[in-house]
Amino acid sequence: MLHSATERKGEGVSLEAHTASVRQMMRACIQCGTCSASCPNAGAMDMTPRRIWRCVQMDSFEEIFTSQTFTLCSSCYYCSLRCPRGLQPADAMAALKCIAAARQMPQHRSSTLFYRYFLRSVRRNGRVHEMEVMTGYFAHMKNPLLPLRYASLGWKLTSKGKISLPRPARGKGKLDALFAKVAQVEEEN
Amino acid sequence: MENSNTALVVGAGISGIRAALDLAESGHRVVLVERAPHLGGILSQLDRQFPTNRCGMCRMLPAFERDAASQACLRRGLFHERIDIRLSTQITALSGAPGHMQVSLRTAPNGVDARRCVGCGECAEVCPVVVPDPFNAGLTTRKAIYQPVPHDRSTGYVIDVQACTQCGVCASVCPTQAIQLAQDGRRKFHILVVDDELVVRDSLKEWLLAEGYSVRMAASGAEALEMLSGQPVHLMLADIKMPGMDGVELLQRSRQILPELCVLMMTAYATVETAVEAMKMGALDYLMKPFDTAAMMDKVAAVFQEQMAEQDESIAVGAVILACGSDYFDPRRGKNPYGYGTCPHVLTQLEFERLLSGSGPFGGALLRPADRRPVGKIAFLQCVGSRDLQSDADFCSSVCCMIAIKQARLARERGGAQLAATLFHMDLRTAGLPYQRWGEAACEQDQLRLVRGRVHSLLADPASGDPVLTWLGPDGQITGETFDLVVLAVGQRPAQGLAPLAEMTGLSLNPWGFVRTQAHSLVRTDQAGILVAGACAGLKDINESVIQASAAAAEAGRILHATGGTLSVAADAARTPPRDLSADPPRIAVALCTCDGALNAEGAAAALEARLNQDPCVSRIVFLNRLCTDDGWRTLVDGLNDPQANRILLGACRSDAFTPRLRALVAENGLPSQMVEAVDLRIYDREPSAASRQARVATDLAMAVARLKHAEPVRPPGVSVVQHALVVGGGIAGMQAALSIAERGYLVTLVEKQASLGGNLHWLRQTLDGADLTALLADTIDRVAHQPLIHVHLQTEVQSAFGQVGHFYTTLAPAKAAPHILEHGVTVLATGCGEASTAAYGYGTHAAVVTQKELEVRLADQRIDPQQLGAVVMILCVASREAPRSYCSRVCCPTALKQALTLKRANPATAVYILYRDMMTCGFSETFFTQARREGIVFMPYATDAKPRVTADATQGPCIRTMDSILGADVEIRVDLLVLATGLVPELPPELATAYGAQLDEDHFFRPADFKWRPVEALTAGVFACGCALSPRGVAESIATAQAAAQKAVGILRRPTIAPDAVTATVRRSLCSLCERCIDACPFGARALSPEQDQVLINPAMCQGCGACAAACPNGAAVVSNYSAGQMLAMIAEVVKCDV
Amino acid sequence: MADKIDRNLSHSTVHVTLSTAAKPMRYLYYPGCSLEGTAVEYDLATRALMQALDIDVIDVAGWTCCGATAASGVSRLLALSLAARNLALAEAMHSDCDLLVPCSACYLNLQRAAHAMREEPQTRAAVNRILADEHLSVTGTVRVRHILDVLARDVGADTIASHVRRPLNGQTIAPYYGCQCLRPYAVFDDPQAPASMSPLIRAVGAEVLPWTMGPRCCGGAHMTTHMHAGMDLTGAILAAAKDADAIATVCPMCQINLDGFQKKIARHRGAVLETTVVYLPQLLGLAMGLGPHAVGLQRNLSVTASFKNALRSLEASV
């Protein structure tokens, strides 16, 4: 079972309900572009962060999710550092990632799956098992070439004694209770 | 307790000076205190101010009874008979009720006896301490002994006690022994150091001894207590963490023995909270370990200064005006320093101002301070520490946009056509009446580039060090550009001393630490008797500051009057009438201070005496020594005690400083003020040789003799005043003006053409911040009704008018009665304004398109139900801020926010879009802009070349199409309601204004004498305007203008006769060719052709002695008394050597 | 801002004798998942360095993942709960010690959680409900300290200098800070022009490479999800460090991005990019005389031969 908060909601919840928190976060944006001018990934983005926030205000979430921009946020927090409105654009980007994950948007599988397998590992072990994450991620991406991109690194890591083979899953995850409780609390709210 | 008829004004910046002068002009006495050692506040550093690109501060000086005050550049000092100026002074206590308040004043000794200082500067020459000069915002340096404002010679030198090392060199060179160092005092100042660690005690002792204090030490609390009971201790430094008795306990117990003992706690980071607790128990402050020696010594020195200060002086006042200004945000402390402090090419606006100044580091040349390279590209970054929630600044600092525009224009003036300025902003706030055009001119004439957007951060180019800015262009492109210089518009912060002052007086502050004013008032605080003016209630431009200061003066005057103060006409009359000198030949008594022999170098005195004695009019010459001492002054008084002498010439150093006492002296002798001249004998001290110095001094004295010889003792008769005011217009401004005049005891006729009083308040219900306007209207009407001195004429219009200050004749035409003529002394025009009509955006074709006023009315009478509204668009700046109505109406943006929030709160499901050009939410109304965004109101800027398009068909509701620059596409919104902000247009008939001698500006508003300095009066005396007749403004601002206009009116009404001043124009009829050039030339309308058209007449009350007439008249028929051609030629003859 | 911080730093060092009583320094220690895996040498070096400096580190018993970037990409409450769990464990240890965190991502997550716990009572209540099952509760009062913060401000360059046995003379080090120890919480250094590493590098006898890439983003998890974007960012950093003998890092994510993909990035950029990348504690430890094995240098993915040679010759010269 993967993380409930991301997977139980799924399609049943309206996009509007999902996006409410992002709207709340970025409503007060003044479109000054401070965030965008500082973004190290701006060059790779197909839409400026400022435009994303404009779309948030105008309720054009479809447009946001057709864009890859939010997945390109590397959480460097340059934007949050200087937002004159005191907003947290990096956090809002994370929130958009959450939505994409929760709604399992196919166009954002690459990012959301990675997070999902990461958390799956955390849930099971309490701590992250890097190899376990990668294995799960690569398997789910169903891209036979993808693992090769990381093959040399994986080999290097293993040879340096930095990766151990994942332990077999045994019954209850260490943080099952916490994940479940989070889901429960989120549900209530 | 008797009413002292005195007001206290705290702060001598522009607002303080304006308020003080206003009160003095209306006959009250004023004590003007300033914590800095100089007058002028921030404006002493700003040479030119928007929107005129020049100064003009002198225009604040009185227009009537000019002789009672100084009549020269205000930046060089101020004098007024009824204003007692106290520099380097703070208030330490304040108590009592309005009318009867007791204030304690404490003057910080600055080490120099101001009366003795001759301003020679020898002290600064030898002073070894060099510190950044705050006057030049740190761009230059000065010494520890210095002149606070270089162009203000009235203050002399002072010592910066923080920087002074007490070396004493200055005292040894001072020719007048004016310098008294605190060194001796320090030795008598005993400091007790209590710490269990020997190393700490030893280091502290060493440092403190080096600074000249006496030090004792104790290793424990118990030991300390013992020492306290035995010997005098002025200050105790106590460690918090000590074994046995800790610092806090020591504090408590020591204060039981010595309740007044000053204690500074010493603390490590871990125990800071304990230290803070200790401060609540009476510790003065704490010192943080590890010690910052310099900061620690500053704190100790501050305690020393405090304790050594002279005894507080207690004075009785009737009212207090706080005008203590504001401080500025330090970008270094901000989350975003924009390279300030690390990149040397980043300056604050104030620093840039000094850079541009002729008295700045490079004489006004536009060079980079760090490397003196000429500047080609400048970037102005707005909103640094303003409109920034990350620096707790959910407010706009109101003036920075205009300052940036001004500086861009100035820079262009200095840098020429190759200078390129770029201004980064989010909203260009050009909200004052003339500001829009000024901003447009900057773009058109000076090629100022405007960029809407904010720069994330400033990085220095690794190679050149030049600042590099990166921003997101409107098209979504990230742009990087290198500039030579970046100027930061740093925002306002509350003045340093405001919080303690508020605590002392119980004054409420707003969430940002500025003074909170009462609803509908810009000047009333929640403490009766304490009023506020200027930037301490939020930064303001000069225009608003001056209005607010006059309004505060009006309120203070009201309090003084209500509690028994008089307008002191009696005091004026009690002055000895000047002797009649008309028949006496000029006899000049000359008194010269030898300044301890400085004047008499190489026998110069004798030569001087010989030269002066050449003129038979010089009746005697007295040499005296040290006029600056009491003895010296006594010699002067005795020496001049000559009944024959009818003119006095004084030669001394820093003659300006003697003006007040000299004025008093000649008044006692029954001489009019023009019969005394003072010459500064030390002003040429920098001349290369003694000979040239003496020659110039001799020439100055000879010129003064010539001037005095021709001084004219006779003045034209005064102008009598009908002590009755007419107020035209019964809106809120008119009513307030009438009330403010009547409350000072003068009759007012209030004329309103409608059937009831109230004007626009009939349909306005509340303000953006929720203040109740309906209640305000009811209350004001009630107060007018119960004011016996106000005569209200409803349904009455002004049919015609003529006359001049003191005597206007106005024909009032009631709707249902015969016209009658009213005779009155002053006129206040409060004709208001109305919402502009429009045919744009489908207005008039579709019922769902309404104006802001219509929305206001329809919401009130429930013709519009917010529950029924799915979407609403508001379009701002409809036919405003572009030709021909190139001005901002100021009220529309706040109104839009108010209405949008109302709709959104009534129905959160309503989508509200505001289409704007620049949101003008200046000052603290910015917070509502933030609120509106938070509540989901969508703001979309539009450009004038891509305005929104509206299609309206009757079935569907209007559809608005607008270009969203962020999305780069048209957005289409179908709405149930389209609200248009059409702006305000004045309702002041030109013939009404001109009948009283006033003029209208190009937008048909009342043209003030000077937008900045004389904002509510016409250039023609006795005519005032208030409210929206002046320019568009909100209710509280209108009320302030009404109070200001009333204050000005009272300044005239209080005099039964306006006595002309010494410098007044007259006509020599025998020479006059009646060409009437003088009439055209007079800017004050003081000249007119007689009804018979055979002579030119002058109203001496209106004449300001400017001399424009004399310049226009070719044959000397227009004469300015005491600046007559004969007088001037005689003076010139003393200087000019060649034959002409 | 850098100016201000420098001044503070200099004060604390100049008068340090006055301020600190001779109490041994002690920290709670949160290694985080990476330090058990890909960044195991960071853990080794940190512990060794602390020991050499006579500073006690006490592991937070039973610590779990802070949530990393992944949790915040899924659910804020989950992210906060995962981090807060560790804060709660630390607080439960009833120590007045600060919490030392070497991993920047963990540091940010813990810092954020601490802030949220202190400033958002509602969130705190929700998290405490979640933690209640394990009988934990959190207040957010424990001070979360990044290892660079501790080294720069608590230990100080002077102390480091006094421990140096094998000065790294002639070596030029590029101080690389990355993002999350600087932003969004600017606790101990200028978030845009950081300088706190420089005195430490100079203290061990090395020179500081003058560059502006110190606070730039390495791309973080992009190397997994958006490889090209990640290689652009990391590549720019590696390219800028070409004149350095080594890059010093303080974050496992930065470290692996910088040292794990050098060949790939070199192909991507078409340039040779071979640079030694070491954790700052490794660098300091080496200078203080700890052996390469003691600081786990053999586990680093990119230590150039010339760096190793330099180390050997420095050792020989001692």
Place this chain on the structure above:
Amino acid sequence: MVAAIEVHDHDLTAAFRTLSTAVLTLETIDAVFVPMRLPCGSAVMPTLVTDPAHLERIDPLAPSFALNAAKVVGQLTRNRKAGIGKIAVLLRPCEIRAFVELVKLNQGQTENILIIGSDCLGAFTNHDYFAFAQAKGEDASRIFYQSMLSGQEAVLEGINLSGACRACESFLPTGADLAVRLWGVATERHILLEAQTDKGAALLEKLQLPTGQVPSEREGVVHALVDQRTDYRDAMFAATAAAIGTLEKLAAYLSHCVNCYNCRVACPVCYCRECVFTTDLFDHDPLQYLSWAQRRGAVKLPTDTLFYHLTRMAHMSTACVGCGQCSNACPNGIDLMPLFRLVAHRTQGVFDYKAGEDLAAKPPLTQFKEDEFQEVVGIGE
């Protein structure tokens, strides 16, 4: 509207006579004011004529410009209440300009007059004219205008136009109600009349003259003349500027002045009822002279010579129309005209003002403009 008056026998003076007579015989006109040769000799003076018979001696094209008649026209019209009736005045362009200035200064009124202005052919100095008239007798004027209009050398008998006229580029009667066109017109056949104001048009209509047409060549002729005059003027300015560059040079330029104040009397725009130099201001105390002498060792008397000229420049340079009567009037041959024109040219330039050109333009010093001359008054820095 253009009308023509025929010219017979190349007698342009006769055509002017025809015009004047026609005007005077109109009911609405009480008198004409024209230059007439005095019965007693060759002098041509402005004359007020009510009897057409006297127009026999009219001589508007004589190269004589004895005085600028603007002042006299001012005297005739200045009292609004006591107007002397409707007068048609025939003036040179520089006289019209001076009169316009006087009207602005309230020293004359336009209500009761009708200004007829003629293309100006220029004039000699008074001295030269006297000699020329002596030599040529009755034919003097005809010889002059024929020579001028035929484009031949203006120098006759070694006499050239006065300096003021040679430097005059404003020889067309801009401010006149009715303009007489001579330059570029076939004056052997006719002179042309053109109305420039409503008043002029009304008058022209009443005169019922045959219509005419301004020939296209005229423009070229006028242009060429303007260019020639402007060149001369600019050369004159350059030479004068060099000659007066310093206070000492200026004093030298004026050193022959004897304080007779003739230039002031001759100046059409010097309008003061009593000149400041004749008031008590310069009526110095006897002691004063001694005191000056003592301080400097010597003092030239009368004093205030340079000051007088500077004062006049200060007062009148904004109104100077360049008629040159100051030079004409100087008994000691000081060429004041180039000096005054130069100063006037520059002062009027900075105020963007041209004296006498436009009745509606306000004279510079009567307008209070805060923003002008910041660099001069010192608030600019």
